[in-house]
Amino acid sequence: MDTVNKYNSKFIRQLVKENAVHRDIYVDPTIFQLEIEKIFSQAWIYIGHESQIPETGCYVRSRIADREIILVRDTEEKVRVLLNKCPHRGSSICRSRTGQVKMFRCPYHNWSFRPNGTLLNIPHLEGYGPKFDMENSAYAMTSIPRVESYRGFVFASLAADGPDLVDYLGPMTLPLDNITDRSPSGLLKLVKGTFRQSYRGNWKFHMENANDLVHPVRVHESAIDAARLVSGSSQISDQDPAPVQMMKSNGIPFSRWDDVGVHGFPQGHCYMGSFYTEGTISSSREDPVFRTYKDLLVNRLGHERTEEVLSMERYNNLIYPNLSINASFQQIRVIRPVTVDRTIVESGCFELIGAPKEMLHTSIQFLSAVNSPASLISSDDLEIFDRCQAGLKVDGIDWLDLSRGMGQDILGENGEKTAKGTSELPLRTQLNSWLSYMTAEN
Numbered sequence: 001m002d003t004v005n006k007y008n009s010k011f012i013r014q015l016v017k018e019n020a021v022h023r024d025i026y027v028d029p030t031i032f033q034l035e036i037e038k039i040f041s042q043a044w045i046y047i048g049h050e051s052q053i054p055e056t057g058c059y060v061r062s063r064i065a066d067r068e069i070i071l072v073r074d075t076e077e078k079v080r081v082l083l084n085k086c087p088h089r090g091s092s093i094c095r096s097r098t099g100q101v102k103m104f105r106c107p108y109h110n111w112s113f114r115p116n117g118t119l120l121n122i123p124h125l126e127g128y129g130p131k132f133d134m135e136n137s138a139y140a141m142t143s144i145p146r147v148e149s150y151r152g153f154v155f156a157s158l159a160a161d162g163p164d165l166v167d168y169l170g171p172m173t174l175p176l177d178n179i180t181d182r183s184p185s186g187l188l189k190l191v192k193g194t195f196r197q198s199y200r201g202n203w204k205f206h207m208e209n210a211n212d213l214v215h216p217v218r219v220h221e222s223a224i225d226a227a228r229l230v231s232g233s234s235q236i237s238d239q240d241p242a243p244v245q246m247m248k249s250n251g252i253p254f255s256r257w258d259d260v261g262v263h264g265f266p267q268g269h270c271y272m273g274s275f276y277t278e279g280t281i282s283s284s285r286e287d288p289v290f291r292t293y294k295d296l297l298v299n300r301l302g303h304e305r306t307e308e309v310l311s312m313e314r315y316n317n318l319i320y321p322n323l324s325i326n327a328s329f330q331q332i333r334v335i336r337p338v339t340v341d342r343t344i345v346e347s348g349c350f351e352l353i354g355a356p357k358e359m360l361h362t363s364i365q366f367l368s369a370v371n372s373p374a375s376l377i378s379s380d381d382l383e384i385f386d387r388c389q390a391g392l393k394v395d396g397i398d399w400l401d402l403s404r405g406m407g408q409d410i411l412g413e414n415g416e417k418t419a420k421g422t423s424e425l426p427l428r429t430q431l432n433s434w435l436s437y438m439t440a441e442n
């Protein structure tokens, strides 16, 4: 059977059953290429936040599907996404991750481009003869066809057609609204110094793990034990440093994880409830810094809306296929697939502009404790993803079970399904969406 025929919709459909998934979807390089084509080149993919490009010429290098791109603010203040590729001979143009330019200059033959991508100058122009047209779009850096921003979060799609961003996000506009509305000025700023970690495993492992509430007690056992040891107690206390409280919270029993709950939507988006329900990391904290912050928020939003914003207990909001938002601690995580067995995780946090500086310190503390390369939490998870990849790439076990909590979902509005926290509902939700993208006729 040749490759083209083998990877047809019928074949792909057979890889995901209601209660199990075939290991091929994590280890087969051809399936990974199909994912790049049918998911990451079709869906709206998060590129960056507008606060990263506050002025004309500010740019950030990023990725969409298998392409390098540049998010840039042009001279008309418009946010653009350009391919990081010279139209002359194909060299990449930008090497720095971020910066500010008057023009982009190719390192090969020095063609230069305005921040909107149009051609500005060519050395030895006379060599091209009098008919050479500088305005010809073939000589401009390529613009990504669709770029939209929601509350400052910039997404792009390589597909010329498709749903607009708000329709695509559907119920997941809520966490983006919530994280933004937590700012007393209504403005967020991405803190410089995003962490980038890579692991030797498939990109889906990270998304599937984020709302898997049975894993923490085992995978993060050493961190839980260490936290209990340094504080001398397993109880969560206001006296513990915040990271200790966070790590202890991972050790709650399954009955409490069940109460946290998990949720999934037909678009593949998922979220879980909050498990930080005690101590100074809970939404009911009442310390002086938080009271000052709350007063500032009330000035802008009023009492009722402030209570509504601060009481939203949604954690690890997963926007399919690769974005995770934690509004309560202003965290963002983006999963960038590189190859079938290599993935980069970018993690950062936002400053709530106008809030007391201590609020920013809490966010940075959270980022360091949970998402940094030195974190006791993310290092555990990445180690497990490496192990899963190593295990799945060899023959032996072909079908991976997905049945935990199956048949117990409660159906709500907008197709939202809710289940006990220990259910694998989020995993099944993501794989259903995976199947829809992978079998769609584009």
Ligand code: FES
Binding pocket: 086, 087, 088, 089, 090, 091, 106, 107, 108, 109, 110, 111
């Ligand atoms: S490849 Fe860019 S100027 Fe020649």
Ligand SMILES: [Fe+2]
Binding pocket: 209, 215, 216, 219, 220, 377, 381
């Ligand atoms: Fe984990």
